[in-house]
Amino acid sequence: MTRRPSVGWHVATVVESSPETPSARRLVLDVPTWPGNGAGAHLDVRLTAPDGYQATRSYSVASSGPATRVVLAVDAVPDGEISPFLVNEVRAGDQIELHGPLGRYFLWPPGDGDPDSDTGVPVQLVAGGSGVVPLYAIAARHAEVGGGELRLAYSVRTPADAFFAPELTALVGAGRLRLDWVYTRATPAGWSRDAGRVTRALLQENTIPATHRPTVYCCGPTPFVEAVAGWLLELGHAPERILTERFGGS
Ligand SMILES: Cc1cc2nc3c(=O)[nH]c(=O)nc-3n(C[C@H](O)[C@H](O)[C@H](O)COP(=O)(O)OP(=O)(O)OC[C@H]3O[C@@H](n4cnc5c(N)ncnc54)[C@H](O)[C@@H]3O)c2cc1C
Secondary structure, X not given: OOOOOOOXXXXXXXXXXXXXXXXXXXXXXXXXXXXXXXXXXXXXXXXEOOOOOEEEEEEEXXXXXXXXXEEEXXXXXXXXXXXXXXXXXXXXXXXXEEEEEEOHHHOEOOOOOOOOOOOOOOEEEEEEHHHHHHHHHXXXXXXXXXXXXXXXXXXXXXXXXXXXXXXXXXXXXXXXOEEEEEEOOOOOOOOOOOOOOOOHHHXXXXXXXXXXXXXXXXEEOHHHHXXXXXXXXXXXXXXXXXXXXXXXXX
16 A cells, blocks of 8 residues: 655745746746645645745645656636736745645545556546546656547637647647537637536536446536536436536636
């Protein structure tokens, strides 16, 4: 049995900050004391102002495994306190405090590091916007491990707003992932469906059926996750197979 990473406080140095979408940046952090993390984990970022005021927010980890390089992707919430700072102000060489890894309930495989965990169970991922961050980590790990069927339904405003687009496309190209896009504001040219929000019918059409008993990981803004989780139950998915992570917002 592999030992679980111990949770603690860490000082991270930003190695790279690069554009992820028009409103988001990918941050690569060097965290020498990081104990590694399972796919789907998150951490808390704590910022301290010169006057001592502190604020903490949670961010999912897009990377997984034993590495001490930790990848985050942060979307700037308009008028937010922390995310615009992380997106617009933080640069390579800056230091930030982290607490983690956190979120054992949302890891894939469910008991990551546990030899008993079954990687052959079908996995359905459902993402809204930046909610794809932990799901990308899961998809990448799933591709490495060689698990069973893997499908991602990804709702984004426009094609330019997709996080990890080249990496997800590469997983599709390698035959490791089936990816179903839902565009809510604008579609690529020639797209077969008009832009619009996820509905129960779209979810049904673009996900592994309940009869295949997939484990479903759903992540995104709170209203998105609540709507999707409700429809999954109506479509016959077992409650214990629906894992959710809510990013906030109303
Ligand atoms: C487990 C977990 C993992 C997360 N991982 C990520 C991640 O990988 N990338 C990422 O960009 N964010 C992630 N978030 C969201 C993040 O923690 C912050 O809530 C977000 O960055 C906004 O913080 P803020 O200080 O800028 O806004 P705040 O000052 O806290 O809020 C400003 C306003 O924005 C609203 N709001 C807050 N969060 C959201 C949201 N997600 N969508 C829409 N409106 C919102 C608030 O209700 C409020 O009205 C995660 C949240 C959780 C709980």
